[in-house]
Structure formats: structure tokens, C-alpha cells
Amino acid sequence: MTAALEVRNLSVTFGRDRVLRDLSFSVDAGKTLAIIGPNGAGKTVLFRALIGALPYEGEVVWAPGTRIGYVPQKLDIERDLPLTGYDFLGAKAHVTGDAPEEIARVLAAVSLDAEVAARPIGTLSGGQFQRLLVAFALMGRPTVLLFDEPTAGVDQPGEESIYALFRDLQRAHGFSLLLISHELTLVYRYADTVLCLSRSEACIGPPIEVLTTQRLQEMYGTEVKFHDHAHGNAGH
Amino acid sequence: MPATSTLVLAVLMAVAAGLVGSVAVMRRMTLASDAISHVALPGVGLALILHFNPVLGALAALLVGTLLVWLVERQTRIPTEAIIGVVFSAALAVGSMMASGEELIDALFGGAQALGRVELLLGIVGALLVIAFMLWARSELVIALVSQDLARTSGVKVERVNLIFLLGFALTVALGLRFLGVLLMGSLIIIPAATAKQLARSLGGMQAIAVGIAVGVTLAGAFAAPALHLEAGPVSIVLAAMVFFVSLLLRRPA
Structure with a gap:
């Protein structure tokens, strides 16, 4: 599997505030990476560093011939x-x-x-x-699409249909997808890999490993109402 | 009745003003644009003291001014409007100390001196350059004004296109100096475009209306002013302002 994106030891600092610290991950071509985390964890900052809109330390390597489609938050x-x-x-x-x-x-x-x-x-x-x-x-x-909270401000049936649209487009065109989302149920359903950002430590893995009640509680610092599909009950 | 070659330059200058103004108004730099034009004045003052062509002095001062705006936009996150307001109002004050009397009035509001052959030719080339750039870079400028991040991911060199736009703006102000002067040229760039924004629903519509009004009031000013024993520049701008107020009544429903 070739990597669409390789990120090594990425750090972003605003003044004295280090928003991202030594972040390393990769995205395989044609796969979906979901980025989750509480407000202020640096999700949008990560995207803006990836597209070169912010100065950063570390390495961001896109596969040769990468063309980026970007959908900003608002x-x-x-x-x-x-x-x-x-x-x-x-x-x-x-x-x-x-x-x-x-x-x-x-x-x-x-x-x-x-x-x-x-x-x-x-x-x-x-x-x-x-x-x-x-x-x-x-x-x-x-060849790569970046979506920053693609369904913010969209009603719930609209949310579902936008995610379904991504999946259909991805099947048709084979692009890699990076998306920031708060919709954990949809993340669970559509992502191949989940990157969780928080002020303490980042974690990465398949949804079934990352989206556990305990992990989410550590990350958000509070109980998160989320029922994974293994228990058959979708909700948020 | 003005000479034909002077009219050609005036019309080309108005076309450039309409196109540059459309982007400036869409970028929400209405006030900044007016202030940028004031920076020409110290250049005019310096040129008068050192005895060289005031338009060249203005152009040099404008280039320095726009580079300053570009660097400030690029380097800092502090509101550009405030800095522009302070720096360029100061420029106006410094300029008015350096020039005086008749010269100052001409620099501020435009004068009736005949244009030399070289000045005409350079003016026409300059106006054509600005028009060509505005048409060529239209797509890049439009994406960048909606979102710099979208522009960047679309392959637009945002800083470069912003810089060339600001330089085009400066060149347009310098072109209008002989006709309208420092104060009124900013108005010919902004008022027709602000009027077009009230009326247009699309980019093509906005540019067509802005260019149409800029050319219309420039020609009307040139022909009506001698009959009224007035300078052409102020007549043109008063007409433009009247069109703007009429457009407020006709504005399209949001």
C-alpha cells in the first residue's frame, strides 16, 4: 500500500502555545482517516499545516502528483x-x-x-x-480530499447524505479522504483509521480500538454519549 | 473639447479603475483603497521640490506604499485597516506640507495641464497592462477573496497574486493623477464598483456595470465640465456619487 501522506514529528506553535506536538502518522492511498478531538485540540490547525497555510516544524510529505481538494469548516x-x-x-x-x-x-x-x-x-x-x-x-x-467538519450546520438527514456522498465519490474516484468530525457514529461507520487529538497525547488506530468509552472519556475529559455498532445502538 | 488621445487614455484609465475597483470592493478594502491613493501625495511633493515629473514621484511613493500594505497583510494578524488609516493619513499630511498652493490643488483634485506625448504613451501602456492583468488573474483573485486557503489548495500563488493586484491598484491611481488627482482617483476606483455591487448578481455583471459607470462618468465629466466652466475630475466624481445613490434605490433584493 502506498502512502498518500506521511507526517513526521509535526509541531505547530503559536507564540508560546504549542498546539501540535511531535505528531506522526500516515494515510494510505484511497483510505479514510478521521480526526477527532475536543475543541482547541488543533484539528483545524493540523489541516492548515498540511496545506501549507501555517508554518510548522517537522515533515509533511504528500505523494508525488498529489492534488488536494479542501473543504474548510466555515x-x-x-x-x-x-x-x-x-x-x-x-x-x-x-x-x-x-x-x-x-x-x-x-x-x-x-x-x-x-x-x-x-x-x-x-x-x-x-x-x-x-x-x-x-x-x-x-x-x-x-487525489486527496480534506474535509473540516463537513456537516457542521447541516441537519441530521443532510449529515448522513453527505457522508454517503463521500463514500460513493471515494468508490468512484479512489481518492484518499481526511476528515475532521464530531459525528462519532459516522466516523465509526466510514473511517478506516481514527486519529484522536487532545491537549495531552494523540492516539491513532482503527475505530474499534480508538473509539472506546474509556479513550473518549480521557480525550474529552467527560463522559461521551456514544454507542458503537458492536452493541447495535447508533447514537451521539 | 478634449484631444482624442487624451480621451483614449481617460477611457482606458476608467476601464482599469472599474476592473480594479470590482476586486477591491469584493475584497472589502473600500476604505483601504481610498487611503492607499493618498500616499501618492508625498511623492508628488518630492517630485515638485526635486523638479521631476510628479506622476513618476507619485508612482514611486505608491509602489512603496503598496509594498508596505502587502508586507503588513502577510506578516501580521493585526487589522490592516487601522495601520493603513494611520500611515496613509500621515502620508497625506506630509505631502501637503511639501507641496503648496496651486500645485497642491492640482495634485489633490487633478489639473487641466496638457499631457505630453511620452506621458500619454506611457499612460496608455500602463492602463493596458492593468486591464490585461485584471482579466488574466480574475479567477485567481476571485478564489483568493473567497478564501486564501481554498486558493492555496487550488494551486494559486496567493501572495504573488495579491502583490500584483496591489501594484495594479497603485498603477491605476498614478494613471488617474493628471485627470482626477490623488483624492478623487480613489473615488473613481471605489464608487463605480460599490454601485455595481448593489446591482449585480454575478461577477461578469459586477465588472460590466463598474466599468460602464467609470467610463460613463469620465466621458460625461470630460464633455460637460468645459461647458460648466469646471474641472472635469470633480464633475465626474459628483456624477458617480449620484449614480451610487440612485443604485441604493434600485438595489437587488438580497
Whole structure:
């Protein structure tokens, strides 16, 4: 199995505050890594270091020819920004050198109507905008997708359908998936490997090993209501 | 009736102003843009004291000013607006100490001096450069204004495109110096674009409306001002402001 990403001894420091300390892990090509942890554990910081938006110490090695699709946690868009979904996707097509037909393909992949894509992006609902961001990430045929809380602000049926969408897209395109999530039930179901970040120590392993009641309690410092599927009861 | 070659330069300058303004307004740097244009004044003052072309002095000062903004944006997380406000208001004050009387009025509001052949030619080349860059880099600028992280992962060299944009902005202000002056050129960049933002729903619409208004008020100013015994620059900007207020009544529903 070839590695899509190798991270060795990654540390990120803001002033005196060391947010990430000597983090090492790898992601195999075509696999899904879920990153969990309490607020302030450095999940988004990790992503921003991986895409080169933050200075860091240590090594971040992407496989040769890696193309990254990134879906950020939230974007602050003015409601009256005169920019339609088509403008936004068209700009990406222009930068990545894709044919304009790609736009229709990615919109179909995320089930977003042409009528919605023609509206200014500031007027879209949370779920519609989220799908547009996923479509944007899919342009340029990425080999790795990074999702920062892809379902924050999306209702529960919407959450399920976004995760199902990731799985279908991953099957169709074979990209590696890194996702930050608080939805432990969905993480359990979809991730191959779980990386848990906390202020004390990081841990990594398959969901069945990492997502135990005891581990979660250590990580979050409080009891976490989570029932894994081995006990047959999904919930969060 | 202004000379044809001067009109050509004025129209190209207005096209550049509309395109640069569209991005500046979408980047929410409305106030910053106005302040950046003020930094031209110490350059004009220095040029007048040392007896070289004031437009070159302005351009040099603007280049230094925009590099400063770029470095501040890059290096710090403190609000850029505050720094820009202080530094460039100080620039305005220093500039007005260096120039005086008639010269100062011309530098601030534009003057009626005829343009030399070399100045015209350089102006036209400069305007075409800015227009070409704004069209060429449109996609990169748009992604970067929505999110720098998205731009970075899309393969956009964010710092580089930001720098070239700011330099294009500086060049556009310098182009307008002879027509509109330091104070009013910032307005020709911002007012048509701010008006377009009220009316447009798409990027193409925004740019078309901004360019249309900038060119329209520039031409209207050039033709109407002699009849009214006024300078063209202030007439153009008053017209632009009137169009802006009308657009508030017509604005598209959010």
C-alpha cells in the first residue's frame, strides 16, 4: 500500500502555545482517516499545516502528483457578494485548466441544481453552500480530499447524505479522504483509521480500538454519549 | 473639447479603475483603497521640490506604499485597516506640507495641464497592462477573496497574486493623477464598483456595470465640465456619487 501522506514529528506553535506536538502518522492511498478531538485540540490547525497555510516544524510529505481538494469548516461570505456558484466553480476550472463541462459533472456529483448554482453564493442555505464547497473541492480531480467538519450546520438527514456522498465519490474516484468530525457514529461507520487529538497525547488506530468509552472519556475529559455498532445502538 | 488621445487614455484609465475597483470592493478594502491613493501625495511633493515629473514621484511613493500594505497583510494578524488609516493619513499630511498652493490643488483634485506625448504613451501602456492583468488573474483573485486557503489548495500563488493586484491598484491611481488627482482617483476606483455591487448578481455583471459607470462618468465629466466652466475630475466624481445613490434605490433584493 502506498502512502498518500506521511507526517513526521509535526509541531505547530503559536507564540508560546504549542498546539501540535511531535505528531506522526500516515494515510494510505484511497483510505479514510478521521480526526477527532475536543475543541482547541488543533484539528483545524493540523489541516492548515498540511496545506501549507501555517508554518510548522517537522515533515509533511504528500505523494508525488498529489492534488488536494479542501473543504474548510466555515467561510464568512457576505450575503450580497456578486458571485454565483457558477462564477466560483468557473474560476477553479480556469485555475486548474479543466474544461467548463467539468462544472456540470461536479454539480451532478453533489446533487446541486443548476438553478441553485446560478444564485449568488451568499444567498445559499448552509447545506447548499456546503455542497457547493464539496463541488469546488472535486474540481481538478483531486487525489486527496480534506474535509473540516463537513456537516457542521447541516441537519441530521443532510449529515448522513453527505457522508454517503463521500463514500460513493471515494468508490468512484479512489481518492484518499481526511476528515475532521464530531459525528462519532459516522466516523465509526466510514473511517478506516481514527486519529484522536487532545491537549495531552494523540492516539491513532482503527475505530474499534480508538473509539472506546474509556479513550473518549480521557480525550474529552467527560463522559461521551456514544454507542458503537458492536452493541447495535447508533447514537451521539 | 478634449484631444482624442487624451480621451483614449481617460477611457482606458476608467476601464482599469472599474476592473480594479470590482476586486477591491469584493475584497472589502473600500476604505483601504481610498487611503492607499493618498500616499501618492508625498511623492508628488518630492517630485515638485526635486523638479521631476510628479506622476513618476507619485508612482514611486505608491509602489512603496503598496509594498508596505502587502508586507503588513502577510506578516501580521493585526487589522490592516487601522495601520493603513494611520500611515496613509500621515502620508497625506506630509505631502501637503511639501507641496503648496496651486500645485497642491492640482495634485489633490487633478489639473487641466496638457499631457505630453511620452506621458500619454506611457499612460496608455500602463492602463493596458492593468486591464490585461485584471482579466488574466480574475479567477485567481476571485478564489483568493473567497478564501486564501481554498486558493492555496487550488494551486494559486496567493501572495504573488495579491502583490500584483496591489501594484495594479497603485498603477491605476498614478494613471488617474493628471485627470482626477490623488483624492478623487480613489473615488473613481471605489464608487463605480460599490454601485455595481448593489446591482449585480454575478461577477461578469459586477465588472460590466463598474466599468460602464467609470467610463460613463469620465466621458460625461470630460464633455460637460468645459461647458460648466469646471474641472472635469470633480464633475465626474459628483456624477458617480449620484449614480451610487440612485443604485441604493434600485438595489437587488438580497
